[in-house]
Structure formats: structure tokens, C-alpha cells
Amino acid sequence: MEYLHSLEFIVRDYECDMQGVVNNAVYQNYLEHARHEYLQAEGINFAEMTAKGINLVVVRAELDYRDSLQNNDAFVVKSNLTRLSRVRFQFTQDIYRLSDNKLMLQALVTGTSINQRGRPFVPEALERLFT
Amino acid sequence: MEYLHSLEFIVRDYECDMQGVVNNAVYQNYLEHARHEYLQAEGINFAEMTAKGINLVVVRAELDYRDSLQNNDAFVVKSNLTRLSRVRFQFTQDIYRLSDNKLMLQALVTGTSINQRGRPFVPEALERLFT
Amino acid sequence: MEYLHSLEFIVRDYECDMQGVVNNAVYQNYLEHARHEYLQAEGINFAEMTAKGINLVVVRAELDYRDSLQNNDAFVVKSNLTRLSRVRFQFTQDIYRLSDNKLMLQALVTGTSINQRGRPFVPEALERLFT
Amino acid sequence: MEYLHSLEFIVRDYECDMQGVVNNAVYQNYLEHARHEYLQAEGINFAEMTAKGINLVVVRAELDYRDSLQNNDAFVVKSNLTRLSRVRFQFTQDIYRLSDNKLMLQALVTGTSINQRGRPFVPEALERLFT
Numbered sequence: 001m002e003y004l005h006s007l008e009f010i011v012r013d014y015e016c017d018m019q020g021v022v023n024n025a026v027y028q029n030y031l032e033h034a035r036h037e038y039l040q041a042e043g044i045n046f047a048e049m050t051a052k053g054i055n056l057v058v059v060r061a062e063l064d065y066r067d068s069l070q071n072n073d074a075f076v077v078k079s080n081l082t083r084l085s086r087v088r089f090q091f092t093q094d095i096y097r098l099s100d101n102k103l104m105l106q107a108l109v110t111g112t113s114i115n116q117r118g119r120p121f122v123p124e125a126l127e128r129l130f131t
Numbered sequence: 132m133e134y135l136h137s138l139e140f141i142v143r144d145y146e147c148d149m150q151g152v153v154n155n156a157v158y159q160n161y162l163e164h165a166r167h168e169y170l171q172a173e174g175i176n177f178a179e180m181t182a183k184g185i186n187l188v189v190v191r192a193e194l195d196y197r198d199s200l201q202n203n204d205a206f207v208v209k210s211n212l213t214r215l216s217r218v219r220f221q222f223t224q225d226i227y228r229l230s231d232n233k234l235m236l237q238a239l240v241t242g243t244s245i246n247q248r249g250r251p252f253v254p255e256a257l258e259r260l261f262t
Numbered sequence: 263m264e265y266l267h268s269l270e271f272i273v274r275d276y277e278c279d280m281q282g283v284v285n286n287a288v289y290q291n292y293l294e295h296a297r298h299e300y301l302q303a304e305g306i307n308f309a310e311m312t313a314k315g316i317n318l319v320v321v322r323a324e325l326d327y328r329d330s331l332q333n334n335d336a337f338v339v340k341s342n343l344t345r346l347s348r349v350r351f352q353f354t355q356d357i358y359r360l361s362d363n364k365l366m367l368q369a370l371v372t373g374t375s376i377n378q379r380g381r382p383f384v385p386e387a388l389e390r391l392f393t
Numbered sequence: 394m395e396y397l398h399s400l401e402f403i404v405r406d407y408e409c410d411m412q413g414v415v416n417n418a419v420y421q422n423y424l425e426h427a428r429h430e431y432l433q434a435e436g437i438n439f440a441e442m443t444a445k446g447i448n449l450v451v452v453r454a455e456l457d458y459r460d461s462l463q464n465n466d467a468f469v470v471k472s473n474l475t476r477l478s479r480v481r482f483q484f485t486q487d488i489y490r491l492s493d494n495k496l497m498l499q500a501l502v503t504g505t506s507i508n509q510r511g512r513p514f515v516p517e518a519l520e521r522l523f524t
Contacts, residue, residue: 012422012425012426012429013279013280013425013426013429013439013440014279014285014287014422014425014426016279016280016440017275017276017278017279017280018177018178018181018275018278018279018280018282018333019181019186019188020280020440020443020444023163023276024159024163024189024192025156025157025159025160025163025276026156028155028156028159029156029405029407032154032155032156032405032406032407033405033406033407036405036406040465045464045465046149046406046464047149047406047409047413047463047464047465050149050150050413051413055150057150057196057199058155058196059195059196060193060194060195060196061155061192061193061194061196062191062192062193062194063191063192063193064190064191065188065189065190065191065192068188070440071280071438071439071440072433072438072440143291143294143295143298144294144295144298144308144309144410144411145291145294145295145410145416145418147309147410147411148406148407148409148410148411149406149409149410149411149413149464151309151312151313151411154407156407160274160276163274163275163276164274164275164276167274167275171334176333176334177275177333178275178278178282178332178333178334181282182282201309202307202308202309202411203302203307203309280439280440280443281443281448281450285425286421286425286451286454287418287419287421287422287425288418290417290418290421291418294416294417294418308411309411312411312412317412319412319458319461320417320458321457321458322455322456322457322458323417323454323455323456323458324453324454324455324456325453325454325455326452326453327450327451327452327453327454330450
């Protein structure tokens, strides 16, 4: 499978819980950071968008946990983006452990873009991703 | 809809991100805490299970974000549990804002129980939940 | 010792790290939440202040970790506030485990209030705390 | 000033709070990760120590917040380690923003090493750091 964007990480000990593995919620942190870095690479800065009153929001996340990342594991988040409708965007995001290229997590994250009144609003910068 | 378990929370400011709303990942923290409190109320202590080498793990999470919790919002996580198979358990978890009883998030969280070698293992305490 | 404000918490499992105890950084979350609840009780809403361009910021934190909170521990954060100077405020915050009233952490947290240009600015609502 | 160890980071958006800056507690995450990477580079793996029943614990942290890291900021945590007594170790840790080499935070973090009964115990691997 081809991906638009890849970002490498290393597990930090504070991300692990009492089971000694990365806590489930932390994967959403990894995925968000990878999405924002992808957007940044495409000229879309999340903080600037927020400051302008354009909120990129997640409306749905599906996460399949295949195996558990542990302390010191190096891993990569690979992301693709497709447009589901005029105002819905879907990231396909997979996490692979680098030591053995094992698929650890598969995610589908659907987002939209809204203005300050909560109405769908797709800024030109986002439109450009799909042209 | 009837629920087996309800747990009230209040949003803490550090849980909010630069958009001024609860960060997406934090909902998984809320859901986990509600699940563990439910299990605790049923006599299953997560830390004791972990210490015995029994790991309760999430294998899949589906989250539909309906609206955003904000600073100071009081809310309730309502949970149900069903058995999908001998070794798979599914929590249905809904989050309602208390001020107006609005549904903010719907989640389906599938878990299983494994022993130290990663093999499915359902301890008696978990079995008892379904008898 | 007398305190101005007390807030009870229970440890959530996701706050514990691989040592099975509450991670060091999480205590700052507890302390912040207690401070903001204290301010809220005094009519100062942190989010509203932020929206107005008034940033209450921590300039120094000293934390003495006496013992470790563990899963399920109920505890209380007790806080006092004194004014160090016109623009410096110090919270004395102590955490006690409820089961045995043991002192778990002592903290001194110094804060100030700045406007959008980063200049010291003490809003009337804060002034009122000391009159 | 000379440092024993340096580790570069980039701020992740989920680490920022409603003020649009890195939340105070998150700096302790950064500092911990830098300490553990330093120890790892010296052959001391935090997770392995924990698994053996040796707990490296923080007993005191002093943090001076000089300025606020913001979204996308690249920064470096620089660390030194000195021995305060047979069983007390102190990390001096400074955070600099990379764009202008500005000092953002200064920290003193004192730790000790205890065994499973909570007694001071300094393993040989730690002793070797000071010989």
C-alpha cells in the first residue's frame, strides 16, 4: 500500500500504563500529531486555522488495535487522505513497528471543517489538497 | 435506553486543547475510567488483574464525536456490556452533557482478556459478569 | 494547617505508568485542576479569562513527592493562596491520601497574570481575592 | 554551560492547552523522556529496572517556567546529572527553543532508587554513572 505521508516516533515511557504498554488513548495522540504534520507539510497550519476560527474536527474514529507498542519501540504512522464528500475527509492511518515492520494499529479517522458558528466550511487551503 | 453503569465527570481545563474543547484522545481516557469503575463495582480490579498477568485489552474502538465538551462541562459516561464471543466483550458507551442531556459521543469498545503469553484467557471473575 | 480550598479526586488507571503508580507529571494536572476550581469558586473562570486575553500563567513550581498514589486511591488536594507581590501569587498545595490522611505531595506554585502582549496585568477579579 | 545529554523534540498540538501553549504538566513529560533517554544511552533501561523491582523515583522537582513553548516549536532538553548523596541524584535540565536558542524552562529534578520494599537501593548500573 502507498501512503501520502509517514512520520516516525519512539514510544516515551510516560505513554505506557500499568500494563507496561502504550495506553489505548495515546494512539490517538500519535495519529493526531501525524495528521497535523501532514497538513503542515501541505501548508495548512492547525494553530493558524484555529486562530482564524476554522476548526478542523474529528467526527468519527475507528481504531483496530492489532498489537501493543512497548517502551522504546520505534514506529511509523503512515497516513492517506481521501475526500468522502464536500465537507468530509477521511484519513486512513496505519502504525507499524519499525523493528519488524509489524502492523500494530489500523485507523480510519473522519474529519470535517467548521467555522465559528459550527457550520461546515472548507477553506481554500483544504480544497487544494484534493485538486 | 437502559445502561448498566453511569459515571459522572467534570471537564478539567488541562484536558482541553487549543481549540478550547476536550481533545479527541481524552474521551478514550473518560471511557476507560468508566469501564474500569464498572468492573471495579463488579468486583474486578484492573490493577489486580494486571498484577496476576491477566491483561484486559482493547482490540477495537469506534467513536462517534457528536459535539464537543468544553471547560467546566459536567457529563456522564453511560456504559453497557455484551458478550460477542467466548473471548470478546463489547462495551457500548455514550457520553451525555448534563446541562441539557445532549448526546456528545457514542462509542463501541471491544475488548478481550489475555494471559502473559498473549493467549485468550477469561478469568472466572469476568465469566461471572455474564451469568 | 488551615486551607482555603479542598478538592477530592480518585486516581484513574490511565494516570498510572509502568511502575503502577501515578506518573509524576500527572500531579501537576491535579494541582492545576484544583487551582482552577478554587478560582471558579471565587468567580474567576479560567477559560473566560483566556478568551479575554488574560493569561494566568505558572512561573515556578516546586513539588516534593512524599509517597506515590496508586490505582483507586482517593485523595484530596488542599490549597492556599498568598500574594507575593503586586503581580505574583503563590499557591501552597498539599495532597493527602484519604484512606490514612497521609501527606503524599507538597507543592508551591507561583503564578502571575499577563495580558496579550505578555505584560503583567492583574484583573480586578484577581485583586478581589486579596481584599 | 556543558551538558551530558541533549534531546531534540517538536511540540505536538495535543500538548497545547486552551491558552495555545504547551501545558505546564507536559514539560515534566519532556523532562522525564529526556532523563530516560539519557539513562538508556548509559545502558540503563527504565522498563527493565522496573521489571526487576528497582524503581527510579522522583522525590523533588523544581521548575522555572521562563517562556512558553507553542505549536510547532522545536526545542532541546539538555541534561546534567550529579550525585547529591549515596542515594540521591539530581538532574539539572534546561529547555531551549531551537529557533532562537532562548531558555524556556530550567528544572532541578532529584531522584532516588528504591527496591520493592521502598528501601533505598542503588544498583550497580547506576553506581557506574558516577565512577
